[in-house]
Structure formats: structure tokens, C-alpha cells
Amino acid sequence: MKLLEMNHVKKSFDGNVVLKNISLSVEEGEVVSIIGPSGSGKSTLLRCATLLETMDDGDLYYLNEAAAVSEGGRSVYASGSKLKTIERQFGLVFQNFNLFPHYSVLKNITDAPIHVQKREKKEVIEEARVLLEKMGLSDRADYYPCQLSGGQQQRVSIARALAMNPKILFFDEPTSALDPELTGEILKVITDLAKEKMTMVIVTHEMNFAKEVSDRMIFMDKGVIVEETTPEELFASTNQRTREFLGKYHILNG
Amino acid sequence: MNLQVMMQQLAGGMLTTVQIFVLTLLFSLPLGLCISFGRMSGNIVLRGFAKLYISIMRGTPLMLQLLVVYFGPYYIFGIGITSAYRAYAVVIAFAINYAAYFAEIYRGGIESMPKGQYEAAKVLGYTKTQTFFKIIFPQVIKRILPSVTNEVITLVKDTSLAFSIAYAEMFTTAKAIAASQKSMVPFIAAAIFYYVFNFIVAALMEFWEKKMSYYS
Ligand SMILES: Nc1ncnc2c1ncn2[C@@H]1O[C@H](COP(=O)(O)OP(=O)(O)OP(=O)(O)O)[C@@H](O)[C@H]1O
Ligand SMILES: [Mg+2]
Numbered sequence: 119m120k121l122l123e124m125n126h127v128k129k130s131f132d133g134n135v136v137l138k139n140i141s142l143s144v145e146e147g148e149v150v151s152i153i154g155p156s157g158s159g160k161s162t163l164l165r166c167a168t169l170l171e172t173m174d175d176g177d178l179y180y181l182n183e184a185a186a187v188s189e190g191g192r193s194v195y196a197s198g199s200k201l202k203t204i205e206r207q208f209g210l211v212f213q214n215f216n217l218f219p220h221y222s223v224l225k226n227i228t229d230a231p232i233h234v235q236k237r238e239k240k241e242v243i244e245e246a247r248v249l250l251e252k253m254g255l256s257d258r259a260d261y262y263p264c265q266l267s268g269g270q271q272q273r274v275s276i277a278r279a280l281a282m283n284p285k286i287l288f289f290d291e292p293t294s295a296l297d298p299e300l301t302g303e304i305l306k307v308i309t310d311l312a313k314e315k316m317t318m319v320i321v322t323h324e325m326n327f328a329k330e331v332s333d334r335m336i337f338m339d340k341g342v343i344v345e346e347t348t349p350e351e352l353f354a355s356t357n358q359r360t361r362e363f364l365g366k367y368h369i370l371n372g
Numbered sequence: 373m374n375l376q377v378m379m380q381q382l383a384g385g386m387l388t389t390v391q392i393f394v395l396t397l398l399f400s401l402p403l404g405l406c407i408s409f410g411r412m413s414g415n416i417v418l419r420g421f422a423k424l425y426i427s428i429m430r431g432t433p434l435m436l437q438l439l440v441v442y443f444g445p446y447y448i449f450g451i452g453i454t455s456a457y458r459a460y461a462v463v464i465a466f467a468i469n470y471a472a473y474f475a476e477i478y479r480g481g482i483e484s485m486p487k488g489q490y491e492a493a494k495v496l497g498y499t500k501t502q503t504f505f506k507i508i509f510p511q512v513i514k515r516i517l518p519s520v521t522n523e524v525i526t527l528v529k530d531t532s533l534a535f536s537i538a539y540a541e542m543f544t545t546a547k548a549i550a551a552s553q554k555s556m557v558p559f560i561a562a563a564i565f566y567y568v569f570n571f572i573v574a575a576l577m578e579f580w581e582k583k584m585s586y587y588s
Pocket of ligand 2: 160161162290
């Protein structure tokens with residue numbers, strides 16, 4: 119089943135065209151990673167998908183429910199209440215975590231399920247403890263974000279997103295704000311999620327990780343999708359722009 | 373007049389001063405928040421109005437504002453001023469004046485909040501109201517507490533301006549007694565009172581700031 123479908127997305131910021139006709143769809147259980155040079159529009163694409171940014175033109179569907187459809191050359195968004203239900207389908211992990219600093223780790227994870235999804239408090243807390251255990255943070259439930267390392271904070275933010283039971287999880291450079299020695303722990307968590315068939319869309323500069331974890335890779339440059347294929351094929355690409363970009367990471371095949 | 377009677381009268385003034393102080397905060401803090409919303413509103417009329425309000429309140433003397441609030445109803449509308457109105461006038465004038473200062477403090481705090489907090493809340497499905505009251509405002513309070521402390525301490529001393537409409541708070545009372553008894557004692561008592569009052573207020577605010585320092 120198609121969880122996400124974006125068609126012909128266009129977006130510009132005061133005349134500066136950032137996304138030029140981008141289409142992307144993601145099947146249930148798929149892991150898709152998006153790579154590309156800085157400024158190519160990766161974050162903007164993710165922000166359009168997560169409704170943090172409004173598209174100028176194009177369609178956006180989650181599980182065949184329209185969040186926005188293109189009409190007469192511009193995106194027309196669904197009503198606020200419709201969008202609220204659609205928002206429940208996805209989660210987003212930010213580059214700089216964006217944890218709530220005044221909430222403990224446990225409250226960061228449980229507050230939205232309790233007060234947004236109106237789920238039962240006891241059940242939510244139990245689930246949160248399981249998630250914390252999975253993230254290797256069982257002993258940090260009562261800490262505050264400022265008392266944790268960057269890697270631990272990012273794991274909390276992943277747990278916070280997972281606690282909402284999203285169908286699809288987006289990551290925008292989840293390791294870019296971390297010291298190199300802390301990246302590994304986050305990549306391992308994401309790899310584990312992939313093994314559990316969590317549907318994910320990951321913007322990353324970690325080429326080896328992307329290669330390992332992805333079913334499909336997308337190379338974006340200057341607001342367009344240059345190539346979209348399996349990791350093996352992408353790293354063996356003959357496309358010049360792709361080769362130029364990947365060449366910087368010294369990981370080209372063939 | 374013996375010392376005891378003098379102290380009793382001063383005590384009445386003290387109580388009135390504390391009342392002005394508490395009531396002013398009670399009204400000006402929420403009012404200031406509303407004005408800061410107006411000041412940050414997308415509606416240009418509302419924003420312009422809030423801006424003008426703040427600039428007038430901060431740009432003219434509080435004592436003058438107090439006189440306008442007190443005498444205004446009579447001079448403008450011919451409504452007789454009752455003695456009970458004196459107390460209302462003090463609280464009204466102080467509250468609308470301090471609200472302007474608090475509005476700017478709130479605004480500074482709210483605008484200093486990183487965009488990421490709003491975005492994280494939005495992706496988690498919080499409503500705008502939830503986002504503001506659960507996520508943003510508690511953090512804003514922590515950020516603005518030092519500025520609020522400054523204002524609150526200024527307010528302790530500003531309460532003495534009620535003297536200008538002869539409202540019998542601490543300062544007015546002290547001056548009256550000093551004049552009738554030809555004694556410095558009431559002034560010294562008043563000085564000690566204001567100092568101790570401020571000391572307590574500052575200590576409370578510091579305690580609150582400490583309590584909020586569990587996160588950074
Ligand atoms: N809110 C905004 N206002 C104006 N311009 C923006 C805004 N957001 C992004 N841009 C511009 O859009 C372009 C694409 O930005 P985007 O953040 O999507 O790139 P990216 O591929 O994520 O880059 P990076 O790898 O550096 O994160 C950039 O030129 C950026 O300056
Ligand atoms: Mg980016």
C-alpha cells in the first residue's frame with residue numbers, strides 16, 4: 119500500500135525556486151533515503167511532506183487521503199480538521215531534536231499521546247518505558263533533555279515520534295548535529311527500525327548508512343530528482359551529477 | 373500621638389500599599405499578555421493599536437496617568453468622584469501602565485523562542501492553544517523572569533505615587549503623620565518598610581528563578 123504520495127510538487131521562496139516538479143511515493147515498509155548537496159531542497163521536500171511548509175503546487179496524499187491536491191496550478195489544502203487527522207499518519211525527527219526542555223524525558227514522550235491522542239495515561243507510560251528500553255535509555259526517564267548527550271537526546275526524540283504510532287517516519291539529517299562518535303548509536307536505532315519494517319524517509323549525508331539501510335535512494339540536486347533507484351545502482355551510476363556528488367564521499371562503485 | 377498609635381496608622385498604610393501591589397500585578401500580568409498578543413497580531417489595526425497603547429503608557433509619566441484616570445471621569449464626563457473610586461483609580465492606572473511594560477517583556481520572551489519548538493509541537497499534533505500554554509509559555513516565563521523581577525521591584529516603589537491623589541497608602545500616611553507630629557520617625561518607618569518589602573519580593577523572585585533552573 120502507498121503510504122505517501124507526492125505529485126509534481128513545486129515550491130519557491132520569494133522567487134527562488136527550491137522544488138521543481140518533484141514526485142515521490144513511498145510504499146508501506148519501505149526505507150527511502152534522500153541525498154544531495156546542500157541547498158538542493160531536501161529539507162524543504164520533507165517539510166512540505168510534514169505540512170510544516172505549504173507547497174505552491176502539487177498533490178500530497180497519505181494512505182490515499184488527500185492533504186492537498188493541485189487545482190488550477192496551485193495546491194489546495196484540505197480543511198484544518200482533515201489535516202489534523204492526516205498529521206497522525208506521520209512523525210518527524212529533526213536534525214536538532216527540538217525536545218521540550220522543560221519536560222522530562224518521559225513527559226516529552228508521553229505528553230502528546232496523552233493530551234493530543236487522548237490515550238490512556240497508564241498505557242502510554244508503559245509503552246514509553248518499552249520505547250526507552252529499546253533506545254537504551256531506561257535509566258534516563260526522569261532526566262531533562264539538557265542533562266543528556268546529543269545522541270541520547272536524539273534517541274529521545276525518536277522515541278517521542280514513535281510513541282505517536284506513526285505509519286511513516288521522516289528524518290531530516292538525524293545525525294548532523296552530533297559528534298561523529300555519537301552518530302553510530304542513532305544509525306543503529308534507525309537500522310533496527312528498518313529491520314522491524316518501519317516505513318521511513320531519511321535525509322542524510324551518511325552515505326554508507328544510506329546504502330545499507332535503504333530499499334531505494336533518491337539523489338536530489340537543485341530542486342529536482344536526478345536519480346531514484348536502488349543503492350547498488352545509484353552507487354554504480356553513470357550519471358555525471360550523481361558521480362560528481364558521490365565522488366566527494368569516495369564511495370563510488372565501478 | 374504616641375509611637376504605638378503612629379505605628380498603627382502606618383500599619384494601615386502598609387496594608388494598603390501591599391494591596392495596591394498585589395492587585396496591580398493580578399491585573400497587569402494577564403492584561404500585558406493580551407496586549408502582547410495584539411502587538412504581535414497579524415491584524416494591522418490591532419497591532420497598530422497595541423503599539424500606540426504601549427508607546428503612550430511608556431512615554432508619559434505614571435503620575436500623570438494616575439491623575440487622568442482619577443480626575444478624568446469628572447472633568448470629561450462630569451461624573452462625581454466618590455472616595456471609593458480613589459482606590460479603583462490607583463489600581464486601574466497602575467495596572468494599565470504596568471501591562472504595557474509587561475506586554476513588551478512577554479513579546480521579547482515569546483519572540484525569542486526557537487521556531488523548532490513550534491514545529492515539533494505541530495508535528496506532534498498539538499493545537500495552537502496547547503502549543504502556546506504547554507510548550508511555549510512555560511519556557512517564556514523562565515526567560516522573562518529576570519525582567520519581570522525588575523518591574524516588580526520598581527512597582528513596590530511606584531506604589532508611593534498614589535500619594536498624588538491622596539490615597540492613604542504607606543507614603544501618604546507617613547507624610548501626613550510626619551507633618552502633624554513634626555517627626556522623622558514615620559519617614560524612617562516608611563523607608564524600612566519599603567526596603568523590607570522589596571527585600572522579600574526580590575527573595576521570592578529569586579527563589580522562583582532558582583526553581584525554574586532545573587533545565588536550561
Ligand atoms: N524558509 C525559507 N525561506 C527562504 N528560503 C528558504 C527557506 N527554507 C529554505 N530556503 C532555501 O531553499 C533552498 C533549499 O533549502 P533546503 O533546506 O531544502 O536544502 P537542503 O537540501 O536541506 O540543504 P542542507 O543539506 O544544507 O540541509 C536553499 O537555498 C535555502 O536557502
Ligand atoms: Mg536540510
